[in-house]
Amino acid sequence: MMMNISNHNEALLAQHNRRLDFLKSEVNLPAGILQKLKDFQIAIPSWALGTGGTRFGRFSGGGEPRNLEEKIADVGLLHALNQSSGAISLHIPWDIPTDPAAIRTLAAQHGLAFDAVNSNTFQDQVDQAQSYKFGSLQHVSAATRKQAIDHNIQVIKHGVELGSKALTVWLSDGSCFPGQLNFRHAYERTVDSLKEIYAALPADWSLYLEYKAYEPNFYSTTVGDWGASYSMVNKLGPQAKTLVDLGHHLPNANIEQIVSILLMEGKLGGFHFNDSKYGDDDLTAGSIKPYQLFLIFNELVDGMDAKGMNHAKDLGWMIDASHNVKDPLEDLLQSVEAIQIAYAQALLVDRAALEAAREANDVVRCQEILQAVFRTDVRALVAQARLELGGALDPIALFRQEKMRDQLIKARGAKTVATGL
Numbered sequence: 001m002m003m004n005i006s007n008h009n010e011a012l013l014a015q016h017n018r019r020l021d022f023l024k025s026e027v028n029l030p031a032g033i034l035q036k037l038k039d040f041q042i043a044i045p046s047w048a049l050g051t052g053g054t055r056f057g058r059f060s061g062g063g064e065p066r067n068l069e070e071k072i073a074d075v076g077l078l079h080a081l082n083q084s085s086g087a088i089s090l091h092i093p094w095d096i097p098t099d100p101a102a103i104r105t106l107a108a109q110h111g112l113a114f115d116a117v118n119s120n121t122f123q124d125q126v127d128q129a130q131s132y133k134f135g136s137l138q139h140v141s142a143a144t145r146k147q148a149i150d151h152n153i154q155v156i157k158h159g160v161e162l163g164s165k166a167l168t169v170w171l172s173d174g175s176c177f178p179g180q181l182n183f184r185h186a187y188e189r190t191v192d193s194l195k196e197i198y199a200a201l202p203a204d205w206s207l208y209l210e211y212k213a214y215e216p217n218f219y220s221t222t223v224g225d226w227g228a229s230y231s232m233v234n235k236l237g238p239q240a241k242t243l244v245d246l247g248h249h250l251p252n253a254n255i256e257q258i259v260s261i262l263l264m265e266g267k268l269g270g271f272h273f274n275d276s277k278y279g280d281d282d283l284t285a286g287s288i289k290p291y292q293l294f295l296i297f298n299e300l301v302d303g304m305d306a307k308g309m310n311h312a313k314d315l316g317w318m319i320d321a322s323h324n325v326k327d328p329l330e331d332l333l334q335s336v337e338a339i340q341i342a343y344a345q346a347l348l349v350d351r352a353a354l355e356a357a358r359e360a361n362d363v364v365r366c367q368e369i370l371q372a373v374f375r376t377d378v379r380a381l382v383a384q385a386r387l388e389l390g391g392a393l394d395p396i397a398l399f400r401q402e403k404m405r406d407q408l409i410k411a412r413g414a415k416t417v418a419t420g421l
């Protein structure tokens with residue numbers, strides 16, 4: 001896909017430098033903050049490169065990737081624009097790599113690595129022997145549980161061939177009506193099944209257990225909250241961690257507190273970033289509750305520094321979104337930007353002053369310290385990191401300037417449909 005980043009940046013450079021100089025005149029930038037932003041890569045979900053939909057409808061935008069190769073090209077385009085999307089997270093069987101070596105080479109050509117691979121025991125595939133209608137790892141039938149366990153082990157094999165280092169397990173398992181499920185048996189069967197999957201993990205791999213409050217089951221979900229996931233991963237072993245999808249909580253849950261506890265306990269594996277107003281809406285990260293996203297990164301920076309963790313490498317940074325009304329690529333560019341902004345602001349928090357105010361129970365001062373940073377416009381800093389990595393100062397403006405969606409529609413057609421949600 002032809003695009004001229006240097007011309008684009010040249011036209012915006014003077015304005016950008018004015019903004020950056022203003023920020024530097026207002027805030028003491030901690031040493032190394034730019035390098036941290038440059039190192040911070042966010043994985044793009046392979047299942048969110050097309051238009052999403054709901055049971056009420058789906059309005060395709062055209063030019064969607066028709067196969068894994070085109071999905072990698074789309075993530076490569078995002079990464080060329082923002083230099084912060086250096087990995088792709090695959091979902092199996094939506095994206096089975098038929099020729100792993102070729103796929104690996106293609107991804108490398110786009111500067112992309114493979115983040116966590118995701119299993120799928122929430123849908124029945126055409127040639128499937130056992131149905132997951134009543135669950136998978138929790139199922140009353142040993143044959144169904146074995147089928148689901150074997151699928152997860154197969155997904156690990158695909159991941160190993162691609163150089164991935166983690167398996168994400170999200171289970172839709174649960175019940176829709178009181179009385180339908182023996183919660184204790186479902187929990188025990190799920191743990192026993194996960195133990196068989198865990199035993200198949202290569203020594204340098206992680207297993208991320210993603211929890212979710214509801215949907216598609218609407219009375220109980222067996223891995224329904226951080227407590228269920230945390231108690232299960234503790235039973236599995238040191239390579240098992242909890243994955244936090246921001247949209248998977250009941251209303252008003254304090255996600256930043258959940259994150260701080262999981263991190264302190266060494267059981268936080270990673271994230272599926274998105275935003276929501278009601279349920280698992282999978283909206284653009286930072287589009288509904290940007291302050292919450294900042295508060296989550298505030299706990300992350302505090303907790304990771306307390307444990308001497310490497311910000312860029314020691315947790316799984318992934319997006320999980322669905323695009324009903326926006327161009328999928330523009331939506332993903334916005335999500336990456338919002339995440340980078342929240343991280344940059346969290347790096348600006350004066351932690352010594354905050355702790356001193358906390359020790360003094362100076363509640364007003366605590367809030368003033370956090371909100372002064374949250375109200376600091378750090379976009380020029382995030383743009384400077386992109387610029388220094390060869391990215392675009394304004395990725396969405398360049399995406400539109402170059403009419404990239406039109407170019408994709410011309411190359412692929414207006415009616416193409418990408419696998420995924």
Ligand code: LRH
Pocket residue numbers: 047118170210212245272280320421
């Ligand atoms: C479930 C979920 C999970 C994925 C799916 C695509 O809601 O967040 O992470 O497997 O979306």
Ligand code: MN
Pocket residue numbers: 170210245272320
């Ligand atoms: Mn998710």
